[in-house]
Amino acid sequence: MIKHFTCVICPIGCEIDVEENEGKLILLNGNMCARGKEFVIQELKEPIRVLTTTVRIKGAEFNMLPVRTDKPIPKRLIPIIMEDIAKIEVNAPIKMYKVIVKNIAGTRVNIIATRSM
Amino acid sequence: MKADVTVIGGGPGGLVSALFAKRNGAKKVLILEREDELGGILKQCIHNGFGLELFKKDLTGPEYAERLIDDINKVGVDYMLDTMAIHLSNDRTITAVNSKYGVFNIESKSIVLAMGCRERARGNIVIPGTRPAGIYTAGVAQRFINIDGYLPGKEVVILGSGDIGLIMARRLTLEGAKVKGVYEIMDHPGGLKRNIVQCLNDFDIPLYLSHTVIEIKGKDRVTGVVVAKVDSKMQPIEGTEEFIKCDTLLLSVGLIPENELSKEANIEISSNTKGPVMTETMETTVPGIFSSGNVSVVFDLVDYVAETGVIAGKNAAEFAKEKNENKKFINILPGKNVGILFPHRYSYRDDLILFLRAGKWIEKPVSIKIKPLNMKMRRFYARPNEMIRIKILQDKLLSAKGDITVSIKEVEG
The missing domain is CATH 3.50.50.60 (FAD/NAD(P)-binding domain)
Structure with a gap:
């Protein structure tokens, strides 16, 4: 079956048509660099994304602290993780890259601060 | 001081x-x-x-x-x-x-x-209708959510498919709002393709090309917008109007x-x-x-x-x-199919980094030509929403006399 992808790894956004044949990936159309190939293989297996969002912070100049997952997570887990993150509140001061939640929703992925505040 | x-x-x-x-x-x-x-x-x-x-x-x-x-x-x-x-x-x-x-x-x-x-705002694009609360530029909504921690609305229509609008479609969805659709007056999206994929497609948010908002409804708060299909001259087509219930309109219009x-x-x-x-x-x-x-x-x-x-x-x-x-310079001019072109002059002092946008959508292989340097670059396509960057070394430019013209031509194959 021919599958169509738009690579989201870099801003070029290459369009890639591939066919999976007995576990082998055949490029039919488009430009696929090494990172693009990795992306397509991962998309076929399980789409993953870096989740970026915010958590409430007390004692800082602003109400929200920006955070992200330190690794890409399965796309399907995003709603559950967002629910977990919504419950969190932290206190200033926080340093950039401080771990805010360890092993979120059992994914072995951490939620980290993306700025100092 | x-x-x-x-x-x-x-x-x-x-x-x-x-x-x-x-x-x-x-x-x-x-x-x-x-x-x-x-x-x-x-x-x-x-x-x-x-x-x-x-x-x-x-x-x-x-x-x-x-x-x-x-x-x-x-x-x-x-x-x-x-x-x-x-x-x-x-x-x-x-x-x-x-x-x-x-x-x-x-x-x-x-x-x-x-x-x-x-950001361009409602006044720049002149949408008729009432003047209720609930109309924001995408960047203002972004500030409200990401820094101040307020959700600007629960049912949202986004006008314009610029990158900030696409990013906000995802962000609003993650925070629990319902994004009813992104409406784009042009027949192509305004933002980068990766944002269409990871912000709209990932969350099943529809993108309506060749559509615009023709009226805003609501007295104190937005209660909905009227959208319509547009023709090739970007004029609303009669009979295609549709009322979309929403409490918030986000503008991502440049x-x-x-x-x-x-x-x-x-x-x-x-x-x-x-x-x-x-x-x-x-x-x-x-x-x-x-x-x-x-x-x-x-x-x-x-x-x-x-x-x-x-x-x-x-x-x-x-x-x-x-x-x-240094007053000595030559001009850098947009030729055929080139829209935005930056910078405007070359003064022989450094390498030249050109940034340009295609003047129209060409979904075919193209060749970017730089005269008088005899430089040609092939691309799979030319799209105005994707800025093209070309670096030219100073050595190549020192002998250039007369203005530099950059053009985009369709090629076979």
Whole structure:
């Protein structure tokens, strides 16, 4: 079956048509660099994304602290993780890259601060 | 007050300009920032995808900003926060105002403009209807959610498919709002393709091309909008109107470089880029006044903004040292199928980094031609929403006489 992808790894956004044949990936159309190939293989297996969002912070100049997952997570887990993150509140001061939640929703992925505040 | 290099604006363009002015030997480098912290719009762009070129890493906006702020603190750049530049004259004097000094002047040996751009709003696109609460530009909604922690609405229609609108479609969905659709008047999306995929498709948010909002309804709060299909002249087609119930309308309908100060200093503004007429050294038409980032031309990527900052900072530092007023230049002109083209002049002093946008959508292989250099570059397609960057080494340009023309031609195969 021919599958169509738009690579989201870099801003070029290459369009890639591939066919999976007995576990082998055949490029039919488009430009696929090494990172693009990795992306397509991962998309076929399980789409993953870096989740970026915010958590409430007390004692800082602003109400929200920006955070992200330190690794890409399965796309399907995003709603559950967002629910977990919504419950969190932290206190200033926080340093950039401080771990805010360890092993979120059992994914072995951490939620980290993306700025100092 | 005196400075060697003064940078107006502390966003990515300004931070990189200041950093590279200092690294290139300018003694006193001063940033004027009107907000209460440095970083500019990056602080509210909490999504990732920044820095792949400059830092070779996939960073979020706040990370990108904090790295730059750490760098300028290390090299010893001065900055004044809550400070607004209110006047600029062509003798390189800035009038600024803050609560510490009141109204004061800064005499600077050179200046870098880094005021960025602002969003087009309802007034720029003239949507008829009432004037209720619930109409925001995408960037304002972004600030509300990501910094202040307020959700601007629960049922949202987004007009315009610029990148900020697409990013906000995802962000609103993650925070529990229902995004009913993104409506784009053109027959192609405005933002980058990766954002269509990871912001709309990932969350099943529909994108309606060749559609626009023709009326806003609601007395105190938006209660809905009327959308319609448009024809090839972007005129609404009768009979295609549809009422969409919503409490919020987000506008993502383009950005305009913020050049009020530039105009005061009699800097020539380009009708092509809507920013100062500039050389490859990022110098404007007023000697010693340089420009970087989105005040010059609206870029797609912060890495491009940073790249202009590197050049502007370096050349501003050199000007502060030796006041090199080189008047010799050739023009760089858009030819066939080229829309935006930056910079506007080549003054034989450095490599030339061209940034351009196609003037129309060409979904076929194209060749970008640069005359008189005999340079040709092939691409799979030419799309106005994707800025094209081409670097040409100084060696190749030294013998160029007469104006440089850049054009895009369809090719076979």
